Amino acid sequence: MSKDLLRFNLDKNKFIVFDFETEGLNLCYSRPWELGFTVIHSPTERENFHFYLKWPNLKVSPEAAAVTGFDYRKIEKYGVEPIVAIEAFDKFLYDKQYKIIAHNGMGYDIYIHNLSRKLLGKESDYSYINRFYDTNALAKGYKLNKDFDYKNQNFVAYQFSLLNFKQKGLKSRLSLVCQDFQIEFDEQNAHAACYDVNKTWEIFIPLINKLSIF
Amino acid sequence: MIPFFTSHWSIGKSILTLEDEKEPKSDSPVSIVAIAKKHKLKELVLVDNSFGGFIQAYKNIPKETNFTFGLSVCICSNEEDKSVESFKFESKIILMIKNSKGYKDLINIYTHAATKGFYYIPRISWSFLKENFTENLLMVFPPYDNFIHVNHLENGLCVPDFGEKIKPVFTKMNGGLPFDTLLHSAYSDYCSVNKFDLIDVHQCYYYKKEDFKAFQVFKAINNRGVFSRPNLENFSSDKFSFEEFLLNEQRLTKI
Numbered sequence: 455m456s457k458d459l460l461r462f463n464l465d466k467n468k469f470i471v472f473d474f475e476t477e478g479l480n481l482c483y484s485r486p487w488e489l490g491f492t493v494i495h496s497p498t499e500r501e502n503f504h505f506y507l508k509w510p511n512l513k514v515s516p517e518a519a520a521v522t523g524f525d526y527r528k529i530e531k532y533g534v535e536p537i538v539a540i541e542a543f544d545k546f547l548y549d550k551q552y553k554i555i556a557h558n559g560m561g562y563d564i565y566i567h568n569l570s571r572k573l574l575g576k577e578s579d580y581s582y583i584n585r586f587y588d589t590n591a592l593a594k595g596y597k598l599n600k601d602f603d604y605k606n607q608n609f610v611a612y613q614f615s616l617l618n619f620k621q622k623g624l625k626s627r628l629s630l631v632c633q634d635f636q637i638e639f640d641e642q643n644a645h646a647a648c649y650d651v652n653k654t655w656e657i658f659i660p661l662i663n664k665l666s667i668f
Numbered sequence: 669m670i671p672f673f674t675s676h677w678s679i680g681k682s683i684l685t686l687e688d689e690k691e692p693k694s695d696s697p698v699s700i701v702a703i704a705k706k707h708k709l710k711e712l713v714l715v716d717n718s719f720g721g722f723i724q725a726y727k728n729i730p731k732e733t734n735f736t737f738g739l740s741v742c743i744c745s746n747e748e749d750k751s752v753e754s755f756k757f758e759s760k761i762i763l764m765i766k767n768s769k770g771y772k773d774l775i776n777i778y779t780h781a782a783t784k785g786f787y788y789i790p791r792i793s794w795s796f797l798k799e800n801f802t803e804n805l806l807m808v809f810p811p812y813d814n815f816i817h818v819n820h821l822e823n824g825l826c827v828p829d830f831g832e833k834i835k836p837v838f839t840k841m842n843g844g845l846p847f848d849t850l851l852h853s854a855y856s857d858y859c860s861v862n863k864f865d866l867i868d869v870h871q872c873y874y875y876k877k878e879d880f881k882a883f884q885v886f887k888a889i890n891n892r893g894v895f896s897r898p899n900l901e902n903f904s905s906d907k908f909s910f911e912e913f914l915l916n917e918q919r920l921t922k923i
Contacts, residue, residue, distance in 0.1 A: 561901070611852050
């Protein structure tokens, strides 16, 4: 079974790594204004995508703007219709060839994506969830020494249970996980979607080397 | 599919009342009684986590509507264990009243839960349930927060032990949540092995889809959150309305 572990088969798989930046933290109403994703077709072939989503009347608090780098002028100048961004993303998300990676994606980004779909008149569709790898969940698994029990557990359940696990002092945000693996992290660039996407991919590799992930 | 209504007597869980009103109002909280009248419901299942609204419901629900009351109660492995560690062994069940004798039996159970078993919330243990369950009651596993949900997704260590006498019914709901498929598959396996019925229900905490915002704000306030940061994990679905139940019924009819 060990030869089937993902760490030995990275080159045989395709991945999409993504991140949203949003108006706020309301899973039902905070619209995403930025989407960054990288499609890894092969070890040597990558495509980077970045969109500013031009929803009407975007509302981002000054505090959130300071953290995320939100600038309405960028949206005005470079923004696209949200349907363009979401359909470009969905093309890969719903393609079963791709494994999907996001940091705290199962706790946040999947709901933001779902919200976007609903606002665009599309149905909820979480059918991709079995191909999802949440690096926040995996980081918690690593720190807690809770490996995936592939014989007795469902991988989606494993990740949700880790996301729901609360312990004082257990910190798994992206910058700290980078620190754990001696990966450079620039706080100035934190919460810019493309930067976070790159860092998420960088921590994914050591995490799948530490855990029994398929 | 059966709608399971929850009223505001389950504090913090619903914005539906049990006031004796003829029609759902657009400018004040909607009454489950008004919903029953407007939609001429033949059956109404009310699931609350206290008996606070029972008398009001019993008085106000129209006689033409067959009213069933269910108590949502926390069940644990050991009532004596009043430690934070005991949370891992807690999940939810619903005990439904079949007849007037069942009302008295359930009062006894709830009294125990709210006194001897109480730890932050009313609780009973599996052993207490086994000893005090009667033929006048029906045990139902709710679509969420049952032992399978808790064990799969919430790091629970619940071991149900309801003996041979109790034949529970399991329920599931398409709540528009990303883990629904996973849970339904687990419920189906469990029911298949144990030969329990698995039925579709629809939990209703508000009347129309447009009431969802008010519901979320209400929940956020109870959770010390604000609209932009409600502090409500996985709270992403607006499908727990009676309106959604009706839409599902129409889809099923078309199929």
